[in-house]
Amino acid sequence: MSPSVRQFRLPDLLSACPLKDGTSPHYKEAAAESRAWINSYDIFTDRKRAFFIQGQNELLCSHVYCFAGYEELRTTCDFVNLLFVVDEVSDEQNGMEARATGQVFVNAMKYGDWDDGSILATITKEFRARFLRLAGPNTVKRFADQCETYTQCVGREAELRERNEVLGVQDFVPHRRQNSAVLLCFTLVEYILGLNLKDEVYEDETFQEAYFAACDYVCWSNDVYSYDMEQSRGLIGNNIVTVLMNERGISLQEASDYIGAYCDGLLKRYLNARKRISLSLGLEAAQFIDAVGQWMIGNLVWSFETVRYFGPSHLEVKETGIVYLRPQARFDDSGSESSDDEC
Structure with a gap:
């Protein structure tokens, strides 16, 4: 990038997405309890705690799991907050350290x-107890397998970051499906709805078409929404924007x-396949x-309701569509953030 x-x-x-967004009536109570649960372990520096609170992970759950009952929504909030812990820890680790962190989680x-x-083990085990209370056996196995795949990809991401290596599009797409934890979070839909899908369902071609289109x-x-936040933190390698610019020699706008x-x-592919599910x-x-499909629309809406990606200008960015890139942040030895600009 120039x-x-x-x-x-x-x-x-x-404006191009016809899917209908929703929010959970249980959001405020479930969010407060889940956030208090994570904060009770006092695992964040002041900077990371502020980032955790401002990111409003629980609000994302309210949108993407708007159909969940209270207990189920609280469990999803706990999991997304747990993933935040794993992700934030591993972002600052090398490949070997990130794999070790992931193995504790798994x-x-x-x-x-x-x-x-x-x-991390204590937090994970407490979440696990809540999850197992309502999840069916197929869902539990699928979820555990997805957790393992996710952590392997997080470790690989750290190794790529160490080498300053950016994957090509063909390799990046399956890698991103897993290290984004989106497929893992999709499994929580089974938990919420009380489903216990067989492996044969996931192997069906039309089901896969809709499933992977939604994930991608x-x-x-x-x-693309998180690109500015990530570039400001010096973490741009694990992003399709960087992958496309690097492989195709195109500009950020292109x-x-x-x-x-x-x-x-992808939206058309999802909608078409959804109609054809046997x-x-x-x-x-x-x-x-x-x-x-709630993940597709809910993630879009949530991205403009939080300061996580666009900072205090999130509503203005929603209105104009224009993102002004922030300078890269610097962190001093105390973990305090400063920017390349003095003012």
Whole structure:
């Protein structure tokens, strides 16, 4: 990216998406309890605690799981907050350290009697107990497997960051599906709705078409929305915007425009496949695919309701579509943030 490029226009994904957004009536109570639960472990520096609170992870759950009951919504808030902990820790680690962090998470999630005494293990085991109360056996196994795949990809992301290596589009897409944790979060839809889908459902071609189109839509749209925040923190390698600019030699604006067109195609693919889900798979398969659509629209809406990606200008960015790139932040030894600008 040229140093002279200091702004770009986002693709207008919101107006192009016909899916209906919703919010949970249980949001405020569930969010407060989940946030208090995480904060009770006092694991964040002041800077990270502020970033955690401002990010409003629980509000995302309110949108994407708007159909959840109170207990189920609280559990999803706990999980998204747990992922925030894993992600924030691993972002500052090398490959070996990130894999070790991920293994703690996986072991605590998969094995009820495993414990290394760490805070991460304790938090994970507490979430696991809540999740197991309502999840079916197929869902539990699928969720555990997805957790393992997710952590492996987070470790790989750290290794790529160490080498300053950016993947090509073909390799990045399956990698991003997993290290974004979107597929993992999709599994929570089964938990919320009380489903227990068989593996054969996930192997169906039309089901896969809708499933991966929804996942890629969330990943690609999230990457273009989060690009400024990530570049300001020096973490741009794990983003489809960077991948496209690097592989195709295109500008930031051209990458943003391409993502907009590609997301339109993914949306059409999802909607078309959703109509063609075979009745032979059972009504639960169609119910699941319909519900993951809430992630597609909910993530878009949430991105403009929080300061996580666009800072205090989030409502202005929603109105204009223009993102002004922030300078890269610097962190002193105390963990306090400063910017390249003095004012």
